[in-house]
Amino acid sequence: MKEEGKHKKAKKYGMVINLDECTGCGACMVACMAENNVPFREDESNKLDSIAWMRVYKLTNGKSYPDADICYLPRPCMHCEGDHGHSPCVSVCPATATDYSHETGIVSQIYTRCFGCRYCMGACPYHARYFNWWDPVWPEGTTKYLNPNVSPRMRGVVEKCSFCFHRYQLAMDKAYFEGRAELEEDEYQTSCTQACPAGAITFGDLNNPEHKVYQLAKPDNKHGGRPGNPNVFRLLERLGTNPKVYYISSREWVRRAGDNYLDNEDFAKNYRR
């Protein structure tokens, strides 16, 4: 198996979310919570202290009728690569409790290693990291429905979207068993991708030109993964976080909302830097 592993090509798992197709139904959020044993409280109304690995934001163009327009934007963890794995959160964790995998491109979180300093939360501009302010309380009977492949977290540690890493492990186990070192595109898919009724989410290997994510985003992997498709953008591209979640929108105001621009800036020019 080790031999097989050695010859494997490095993967860069990523996501492309088509905002033109997203209806904001929230199925991705629900699927994610169920799949990953995300704890919840009786009162979830305070969004500043409730956990949602996948969160759907509602964007508006700020105009009034008849020009008013809205857009829903699902936001998982961006699994930033930064500069060669120097993602904002990984580099700051003092206890090596979060790590960037050069094998998969996934930013992991080791719950039993995290001691809850929350520096990574301060470092993440996407607010993709959540703290367990409370111990999880599972309503009676619901523990039977917890996913046995995902460890529930305890109070006092940080958690975040893992791109359903346990699914990758299961798929790899199966592949190894069948004598393969590589996965088929559909063998490893995140729960949000599969749950989206509109098919707005695509997941796959951004290093593999045969994968749909690659074809949609056309990432320029030599230049920090910048999207080659003019309708594709990444959140806060200019910070240099090098995220692996791409968004498609045919509307310019949505693409512009993805990052900060000075008022007098030529958006079209700078966006395509």
Place this chain on the structure above:
Amino acid sequence: MFPFSFEWIWDVGHMVFMGGLWYALTILGLGMTYCILKSVIDTIQGKGGHQH
């Protein structure tokens, strides 16, 4: 912190950082050991008793 921790790598970062740390700890440790040992010897030799 120690080479036997599994995340330890013998790279420049670890050598500079941990080198500085262990250097400082060694100075503090040796300094205090010297002070305590010398004080024990001084005391045995009868120094420091009933001054003032």
Place this chain on the structure above:
Amino acid sequence: MDSALIPEGVKRCSFGKFAIGIIIVGGVLLWGVYAMLLIWLKGLNQTNMNDFYGFALWIWADLGVIALGGGAFFTGFLRYIVGKDELKNIINYAVLIGFICYSSALLILAIDIGQPLRGWFIFWHANVHSMLTEVAFCLSCYFAVLTIEYIPLILENRQLNKVPFFHNLAHNMHEVMAIFAATGAFLSFFHQGSLGGVAGVLFGRPFAVREGIFIWPWTFFLFTWSAAAYGPCFTLFVTRLTEKITGKKLVKQNVIELLAKISGWTMGTYIIAKIIDTWYWASVTAPALGLNLIDFYSNNPFYGIWILVAEIVVCGIIPSAILLSPKGRSNSTLLFTALSLACIGVLINRWVMVLQVMAAPVMTFENWVMYIPSWQEVATTILPMAYGVILVMISFRYLPIFPQERELNP
């Protein structure tokens, strides 16, 4: 009642008065301890922190007390390395204040983490690339240095000093103190800097991020520099406060003025560096990320441009100008005003580098989020202050902190 413990030749208030003082401050301390236990037992849900404010009041308090405690390392550096011999008359108090500040910082950190029992992971599983790791290591080591510097002072208590071993130990530790002080200065340089680095390396946060040299952002150097400038001001401030409370002159004016003058120079040069840093960040760094200076100071109920003016002009340029002028240093009121402003200034700086960083939105579709600490957070922040006051009271009463006290109060 306790006169046998009080240093020879100095006057102290009656034991009853002292005990009442301890009881009153002790009450505040117990309140803080109660809040601390609540947090340890029930978790960080006792605070008003949230997923926007992973860092909040405590981290500010941590950065604040460490900056204010910077007087210990810089005065030690000046006394033992540079050779400013007069400062031996204030170094004891600087060490005591530093000891209080650093032990407080460590206590606050122990309360602040979500899994306190795993606190040792920061050492054991150290990620050497994290500024927080550097903070933890240097902070603990420097606290050890301060303890080493404080021990001989304790051993010089009138009764303890009668024990030959203690007398010899205090003497021998004094003999090699320069080595400890040098190690302390080395450690301090790095941990004060790495605290600045904590914010400066956050390249996902345009308000905090700074360019720099190698792995160190400019904030690294600014924090060390500001601690060297403002730390001694806090030492002088507390000295003046102690003099006012006890009604005694404890340190000669020339010593005060010497340290004030050095502070004035470090503060003046720091403020120039800070202005250059702010200007470069506002005109180059932030615009490259699509943000104007005013974006960080508008559309919210609290953080206006006033905070920048307060930090740099009112609590930076003005106190440094007072401290740099011989007239300002010699005028008691002006000096005390300058010292107070300086302490406030460094606290504002640490506040914005923690709280404003968290408050400012980065994604265009998010808004500013404000935060008001819970009483448990406030109580646990006041806790170290109460502990500090008690330690100062006990130390002042029983230890020969001020070598010039007898001469100044015959």
